[in-house]
Amino acid sequence: GQNIDQPTEMTATEGAIVQINCTYQTSGFNGLFWYQQHAGEAPTFLSYNVLDGLEEKGRFSSFLSRSKGYSYLLLKELQMKDSASYLCAVTDSNYQLIWGAGTKLIIKP
Amino acid sequence: ETGVTQTPRHLVMGMTNKKSLKCEQHLGHNAMYWYKQSAKKPLELMFVYSLEERVENNSVPSRFSPECPNSSHLFLHLHTLQPEDSALYLCASSQDFSRGIGEQFFGPGTRLTVL
Numbered sequence: 001g002q003n004i005d006q007p008t009e010m011t012a013t014e015g016a017i018v019q020i021n022c023t024y025q026t027s028g029f030n031g032l033f034w035y036q037q038h039a040g041e042a043p044t045f046l047s048y049n050v051l052d053g054l055e056e057k058g059r060f061s062s063f064l065s066r067s068k069g070y071s072y073l074l075l076k077e078l079q080m081k082d083s084a085s086y087l088c089a090v091t092d093s094n095y096q097l098i099w100g101a102g103t104k105l106i107i108k109p
Numbered sequence: 110e111t112g113v114t115q116t117p118r119h120l121v122m123g124m125t126n127k128k129s130l131k132c133e134q135h136l137g138h139n140a141m142y143w144y145k146q147s148a149k150k151p152l153e154l155m156f157v158y159s160l161e162e163r164v165e166n167n168s169v170p171s172r173f174s175p176e177c178p179n180s181s182h183l184f185l186h187l188h189t190l191q192p193e194d195s196a197l198y199l200c201a202s203s204q205d206f207s208r209g210i211g212e213q214f215f216g217p218g219t220r221l222t223v224l
Contacts, residue, residue, distance in 0.1 A: 004151065033212075042113070042199065042215035043152075087152070097213075099151040 002026045004100035006088050011106045012078055020073045020086050020103045028093020034062050034073045035087040037102065043087055046073070075105075083107045111135055113216035115200050121222045124190060130219045132183040132200030140206035141183040142213065143175060146197040158183060159206035190223045197221070 005023045012018040024032070031050040035043040049055055049064035049071060061074040075082055088100040113134045122128050134141060143155040157165035158177040172194075174186040183200055197220050201213040 008149065040217075042217045044215070045212040048212070089152075097154065101149055101151045 002092060002098050004088055004090060004098055006086075006100045006103045008101070009104045009106065011108060012075075014078055014080060014107055014109050016078050017074065017076050018078060018105065020075070020088075020105065022071045022073070022088035022100060024069050024071075024088070024090045024098070024100075026069075026090050026092040026098055029066055029069075030091040030093065030095060032062075032064055032071050032091075033087075033089040033097075034071075035089065036084050037087060038084045046086075078107050080107050080109070113200060113202055113214050115198075115216035115219050117219060118217065119220045119222075121224065122187070122190065123224050124192075126190075127186070127188040129187065130185040130198055130200075130221075132185075132216055134181055134183075134200075134202040134214070134216075136202055136214060138202040138204050138214070139180055140203045141177060141180070142201040142203075143183065143185050144199040144201065146199055146218070152199070156185075157206060164206055187221075190221075192223050195221055195223045 003025045033048050034046040036046050037043040047062040049062050052064055052066055054061055054063045059076045064071045085102040085104045087102045090098045116131045140159045142157050145153040154167050155169045156175040161177045172189050176184040197218045199218045200216040203211045203213045
């Protein structure tokens with residue numbers, strides 16, 4: 001079957017750096033997405049990786065290794081507003097979008 | 110209004126009721142989606158419409174009935190639901206149903222409680 005694994009919950013300190021991992025087992029691969037979802041709100045797009053390597057966008061970076069079936073989202077200079085759930089999703093060979101259950105990130109002062 | 114809007118934001122219904130969820134996108138997109146989001150579970154894709162035609166139906170029970178009258182509006186008609194159908198129902202749109210590639214824009218969701 002197809003599966004996306006990410007930690008259920010993580011805690012980090014304001015101003016620090018946190019890395020949220022995502023591993024996937026899918027039938028083929030056509031890209032990986034990261035979305036942010038604040039409690040009670042809509043998921044919003046953060047990043048898209050289709051080639052190996054690191055994509056940097058301000059305080060957020062996303063890394064992909066297709067050979068390892070692995071991605072991470074790196075958040076730097078954490079702010080309280082970064083407290084949210086982070087969803088990893090993979091497009092498989094049939095172009096179906098497979099979602100992870102999300103990682104709830106708690107930021108402490 | 111901008112982006113993707115959903116009404117109502119909260120809905121409580123009995124198992125014998127009939128209700129409808131509404132989604133509207135103001136982005137000029139051609140594809141719209143219904144998702145179910147339950148606590149600590151992955152998003153479940155329910156229905157996909159591309160240019161007003163249904164292209165995906167992921168084995169959703171018949172008590173959920175979608176309707177897409179035009180590319181800007183999407184409805185989810187509900188009848189004789191079960192308590193396990195209580196969840197957050199999210200609507201999303203994308204430029205095209207270009208086979209899953211491309212950013213999806215989500216509405217704020219309808220929090221449904223079935224008593």
